[in-house]
Amino acid sequence: MPPSLSREFYQRDPRVVAPDLLNKVLVRGARRARIVEVEAYCGSDDAGSHAFRGPTTRNATMFGPAGHLYVYFTYGMHWCANAVMGDGLAVLLRAAAPIAGLDLMYAARLKARRERDLLSGPAKLCQGFDITTEHDGADLVTGRGGGIRIVDDGVAPPPDPANGVRIGLAPGKGEEQPWRWWVPGDPNVSR
DNA sequence: ACCGGGATGTTCT
């Protein structure tokens, strides 16, 4: 198994970590997928972040140690997952390209008909990996709390990642900030 | 292909 990203990897500005997470591999048991789309959320400086107004019950994990997973429930039926940098800072994992364990992903995503439907959005990614609120706080470095890790299999981030505004933010919530990055041309990037 | 709306319930005002 390739090595997990170190605790120190996560202890940086989310706008630096985010593009660096592209092409890293999310692993859970037999399931593996290459991260192809991410967004940075910048804590108390960022009106679009759940951490903007300080710690609450929901966002407590974002204020804990770096390298853990912050999972939140939204729109009454979906979960989304972030890698935490600490101090309310985080990177949303928006989409990934399936590598292995696709049978398990299809079983978890009954509506998906094609490979590019499995993990091509933040809630799809969680559904495909069976990540729910019980994995909030899981340790991505040691795997403690659900066996979910992010590892480096030797594929470098793209030298020229695509970059643009974040998805789904209302006006006044930092919607103009270009804090989304993706792997150019990858079919698993969300629409 | 594109577009509009419904589902569904937690969180915070």
Add this chain to the structure above:
DNA sequence: GAACATCCCGGTG
């Protein structure tokens, strides 16, 4: 009571 870091389905062109 409104907003919500979304997804899916069914309409139309």
